[in-house]
Amino acid sequence: MTHVFHRHLRHAPKLAVAASGMTFRDAEGREYLDASGGAAVSSLGHGHPDVIAAMHAQIDKLAYAHTSFFTSEPAERLADELIRTAPQGMSHVYLVSGGSEAVEAALKMARQYFVEIGQPQRTHFIARRQSYHGNTLGALAVGGNAWRRAPFAPILVPATHVSPCYPYREQRVDETPEQYGRRLADELEAAILGQGPDSVIAFVAETVGGATAGVLTPVPGYFKAVREVCDRYGVLLILDEVMCGMGRTGTLYACEREGVVPDLATIAKGLGGGYQPIGAVLAQGKIVDAMSRGSGFFQHGHTYIGHPVACAAALAVQRVIHRDGLLAKVRSDGEAFGAMLREALGAHPNVGDIRGRGFFWGVELVSERASKAPFDPALNLHVRIKKEAMAQGLLCYPFGGTVDGKLGDHVLLAPPFIASRGD
Numbered sequence: 001m002t003h004v005f006h007r008h009l010r011h012a013p014k015l016a017v018a019a020s021g022m023t024f025r026d027a028e029g030r031e032y033l034d035a036s037g038g039a040a041v042s043s044l045g046h047g048h049p050d051v052i053a054a055m056h057a058q059i060d061k062l063a064y065a066h067t068s069f070f071t072s073e074p075a076e077r078l079a080d081e082l083i084r085t086a087p088q089g090m091s092h093v094y095l096v097s098g099g100s101e102a103v104e105a106a107l108k109m110a111r112q113y114f115v116e117i118g119q120p121q122r123t124h125f126i127a128r129r130q131s132y133h134g135n136t137l138g139a140l141a142v143g144g145n146a147w148r149r150a151p152f153a154p155i156l157v158p159a160t161h162v163s164p165c166y167p168y169r170e171q172r173v174d175e176t177p178e179q180y181g182r183r184l185a186d187e188l189e190a191a192i193l194g195q196g197p198d199s200v201i202a203f204v205a206e207t208v209g210g211a212t213a214g215v216l217t218p219v220p221g222y223f224k225a226v227r228e229v230c231d232r233y234g235v236l237l238i239l240d241e242v243m244c245g246m247g248r249t250g251t252l253y254a255c256e257r258e259g260v261v262p263d264l265a266t267i268a269k270g271l272g273g274g275y276q277p278i279g280a281v282l283a284q285g286k287i288v289d290a291m292s293r294g295s296g297f298f299q300h301g302h303t304y305i306g307h308p309v310a311c312a313a314a315l316a317v318q319r320v321i322h323r324d325g326l327l328a329k330v331r332s333d334g335e336a337f338g339a340m341l342r343e344a345l346g347a348h349p350n351v352g353d354i355r356g357r358g359f360f361w362g363v364e365l366v367s368e369r370a371s372k373a374p375f376d377p378a379l380n381l382h383v384r385i386k387k388e389a390m391a392q393g394l395l396c397y398p399f400g401g402t403v404d405g406k407l408g409d410h411v412l413l414a415p416p417f418i419a420s421r422g423d
Ligand code: PLP
Pocket: 039, 098, 099, 100, 101, 103, 132, 133, 134, 135, 206, 210, 211, 240, 241, 242, 243, 244, 268, 269
C-alpha cells in the first residue's frame, strides 16, 4: 500500500528508476521512448551533463537563499538571459516554481497594475474555452475546461470564456483563415463590450493551445487582431507560453511567429527542462514601473521563488539550446516530424486532424472523418491509448473527455529537442 497521494487512486503508476537521453526505464527493466517530454517538459532529454554539472556547482556554492533577504547570481543571470532573448518590450522576470504559479502571479500582477494606476474597478478576466492554464484557483478560473472547473466553480474568480482558435472544428467553409481570425477578435471585442470595457483586466490565452485542445496553432493575423482589440480598451494581453514557449515550436517564444508582444508572458516546463521546478512571468516595463512608482512592491511571493539551483539549471538549459542550435533543429526537424506523422497516420479513418509546429504536434481522433464525430467519452480512449502506448514502450500524452460540452480525443507529441529522425 502506497502512502503517496497519487493523482489516480484506483491504479498505481509504474515506478520510474532511471532516464537518459530519450529513454525512461522502469523498475521492471522496461524501456520507454519519451515522445512527449512528460507533458512537453523535457526539452533537452534526460541526464544532460551540462545541466547536471551546473546544478552540482550551484549546490556546492549556495543551495537556497530567501528572496526577502537576498538575490542570487543564478537568478540575476537567468533574468538577464531571458530578457536578452525575449520579445522587445519585456523588461523584468518574476521567477516562480512552475506553470500554475506563473499564471497565478501574472493574473495578480495584471490586477495590481490597474490598482496602482487608479483603475481598481477592473476586476474581470476574459479567456478562451478549451484552454489550460493550470490547476491553482486563479489559473483554473481562466482555464477553459469546464470539466476541470466544475467542482470548484463556486469558489473561482469570475471569468468569461470566448472561442478558441480551432480551425479544424470552427472555421467556416466560406471563410479564409484571416477572416476567421478577424471573427474571433470581433467575438473578443463583443465580450469586452458586454462586460464593460472599464471592468476588464486582461485577455488570457495560450499562444499555441496545448493540453486541452491538442495543439491549436493560431491562424495568421489572429493574435495581431486580438492585440489591437485589447489595446483599444486598455485591456492587458497575457500570453501563456508555459507549454508552447522555450523553443517548443521552433522559436524561443511562440508569439514571435505571430508578431505580437504580450504585456505579460508566462513560461515554465521547458524553462527548467524538467531538471528543476521553475517558471517565470515576463513583464513589460510599464507594469513594473507602475508598481515601482506606486506601492513599491508586488503583493505576492512564495518561499521558493528564484531558487538558486532551479535558476542555475534553467540557465544551463538556455545555454545548451543556443549553443547547440536547437531552435533551428526544432524548426527543420519539426517539419519533417509533421510530414512523417501525416504520412503514417494521415489516411487513418479515425484521424481527423494532424496539426502543430516545431516539436509540438497534436493528432485529433474522430469516430468518423466526414462528420468529425468524436468518440463516445465512455470509451475512455485516452486512458487506453496511454496504456497501450506504454505497453509498446512509447510515452505520448493523450487527452480526452468533455470540454465545454464538446467531446474530443487527441494525442499530444512533444519530444525532447534532441530527438533524432531515427527516434
Ligand atoms: N499553462 C499551460 C499552457 C500549461 O500547459 C500548463 C501545464 O500543463 C500550465 C499552465 C500549468 O503548469 P504547471 O503544471 O507547471 O503548474
